[in-house]
Amino acid sequence: MNINLKIEVKIEGKTTVAKFTGEFDKAGFSDVREELMGLISGFKGARLVFDFTHVRFINSEGIGFLMEAHSNLKDNDQQLVIVGANAHVLDVFQTIGLSDLVPLYKSMKDLTELE
Amino acid sequence: MRFLMISLARKVFLAFLIVGGLVYAVYRFLPEFFVYGVFGALVLILGFLWWHFFRPLKALMFEVQNLLAGKPYKKIFSLRIDEVGVLSYFFNKVTASLGEVSGDIKDRRRMIGELQIASQLQRDILPEGATLNDLVGMDLVAKTKPATELGGDIYNFFTLRDRTFIYIGDVTGHGVAAGLIMTMVNSLIAVFADLYDSPYEILVNVNRYIKRHVKKAMFMTLVMLCWDNKTQKMSYVGCGHEHILVYRAATGVCEAIVAGGVALGMVPDNSKVIKELPLDLAVGDLVVLYSDGLTEARNGATGELFGLERLKELVVEYAPEDEPEGVHYKIATRVSEYCAGHDQGDDMTLIVMKIKN
Numbered sequence: 201m202n203i204n205l206k207i208e209v210k211i212e213g214k215t216t217v218a219k220f221t222g223e224f225d226k227a228g229f230s231d232v233r234e235e236l237m238g239l240i241s242g243f244k245g246a247r248l249v250f251d252f253t254h255v256r257f258i259n260s261e262g263i264g265f266l267m268e269a270h271s272n273l274k275d276n277d278q279q280l281v282i283v284g285a286n287a288h289v290l291d292v293f294q295t296i297g298l299s300d301l302v303p304l305y306k307s308m309k310d311l312t313e314l315e
Numbered sequence: 316m317r318f319l320m321i322s323l324a325r326k327v328f329l330a331f332l333i334v335g336g337l338v339y340a341v342y343r344f345l346p347e348f349f350v351y352g353v354f355g356a357l358v359l360i361l362g363f364l365w366w367h368f369f370r371p372l373k374a375l376m377f378e379v380q381n382l383l384a385g386k387p388y389k390k391i392f393s394l395r396i397d398e399v400g401v402l403s404y405f406f407n408k409v410t411a412s413l414g415e416v417s418g419d420i421k422d423r424r425r426m427i428g429e430l431q432i433a434s435q436l437q438r439d440i441l442p443e444g445a446t447l448n449d450l451v452g453m454d455l456v457a458k459t460k461p462a463t464e465l466g467g468d469i470y471n472f473f474t475l476r477d478r479t480f481i482y483i484g485d486v487t488g489h490g491v492a493a494g495l496i497m498t499m500v501n502s503l504i505a506v507f508a509d510l511y512d513s514p515y516e517i518l519v520n521v522n523r524y525i526k527r528h529v530k531k532a533m534f535m536t537l538v539m540l541c542w543d544n545k546t547q548k549m550s551y552v553g554c555g556h557e558h559i560l561v562y563r564a565a566t567g568v569c570e571a572i573v574a575g576g577v578a579l580g581m582v583p584d585n586s587k588v589i590k591e592l593p594l595d596l597a598v599g600d601l602v603v604l605y606s607d608g609l610t611e612a613r614n615g616a617t618g619e620l621f622g623l624e625r626l627k628e629l630v631v632e633y634a635p636e637d638e639p640e641g642v643h644y645k646i647a648t649r650v651s652e653y654c655a656g657h658d659q660g661d662d663m664t665l666i667v668m669k670i671k672n
Binding site: 225257259260261263264265267268271272294295296297298300301 | 485487530531532533534536554555556557558573574575576577578581582588607611620660661
């Protein structure tokens with residue numbers, strides 16, 4: 201079976217990082233849906249980081265999921281942060297307006313330096 | 316089951332053995348009744364064959380014929396554990412499966428029928444003919460190509476109180492859910508356009524309603540253009556939609572203007588994140604609106620996205636020589652050629668309009 205998107209969850213210090221590799225569209229999202237939903241519903245920290253360094257593509261359905269994740273975390277006074285988005289992904293974020301709602305950082309290094 | 320099964324051949328053999336024994340006993344001890352004995356034996360054998368073999372087979376064949384002829388058939392009740400029992404069991408199982416398949420086919424036909432009705436209703440919502448040549452100020456051509464029966468893309472144009480509104484929108488994903496939201500947004504825009512004059516106010520109110528009634532993962536990007544027929548000026552409000560392409564006739568350059576704003580349904584109140592901005596246009600300029608299904612169409616051979624740059628190049632290539640209808644047709648053809656051999660992943664919508672004298 202062809203896997204479009206993979207997820208790897210790591211705890212780096214006090215930060216939980218979900219690292220994605222592949223394409224974040226409908227097919228990709230269905231590959232990681234269960235793990236991702238489980239991660240968000242069971243998340244107890246203050247900030248969840250999505251590392252998009254290896255995400256090649258995202259479409260509106262992928263953004264839809266990010267919005268859902270952002271809203272669910274926000275309801276529990278938690279925060280979603282996205283790092284490492286490439287030019288295409290960043291362009292989609294900016295076009296749709298997600299960049300106005302979710303903090304974006306160039307890399308994990310930038311995020312830790314600004315903390 | 317197999318070890319319990321007594322075959323018909325064994326039954327017949329046993330029957331012959333018993334009847335043969337009886338005939339022999341009559342012949343041995345009551346030779347004067349031998350003829351009656353033989354006759355009785357024949358009647359017994361024929362009766363046995365009729366009861367155990369021909370009668371159940373006839374009943375089975377009757378139901379099989381009904382099934383093949385498309386007539387009503389009955390389940391065959393049998394407690395037998397021979398070939399007839401096995402055949403009856405097989406018939407009952409096959410007809411039960413056929414019943415289920417037939418039910419599935421009926422359900423599928425019903426759902427396809429309903430989808431076709433919904434699809435037609437959705438097409439009916441879109442402006443008839445999709446051209447706007449009767450309007451003072453511009454020529455316009457708009458078309459949409461859904462990825463499935465129901466699309467999540469929308470476009471519309473209408474004139475109210477000397478203002479012409481032109482908009483294009485794209486709901487997350489495609490299919491039934493997207494189609495329902497698309498229809499809902501279209502109705503909301505019509506309602507709020509009656510109440511408010513500015514595209515800004517219309518979209519702030521549409522968003523408020525959408526956010527309350529649509530699940531978190533769904534939203535709609537939209538850009539609304541407003542042409543003031545009195546002042547002959549264009550303005551726009553972006554809600555997270557794709558760029559507005561403007562081909563400047565004077566310079567031959569295609570500008571990609573960021574629509575801006577946040578998609579409808581993303582925040583409870585978008586009044587601070589969307590705004591009405593002027594769109595300076597001159598006579599002969601061409602405006603192109605599109606949904607991301609077009610720029611994200613993938614090449615059949617390489618999987619590469621069509622992209623914004625290719626679209627801009629096509630606009631520059633065709634705008635100087637063609638009217639909106641020609642530009643629309645040629646762009647749509649080039650996109651189709653580009654993604655030939657690759658499934659259409661998303662709905663595609665393209666609007667081309669030209670400012671007239």
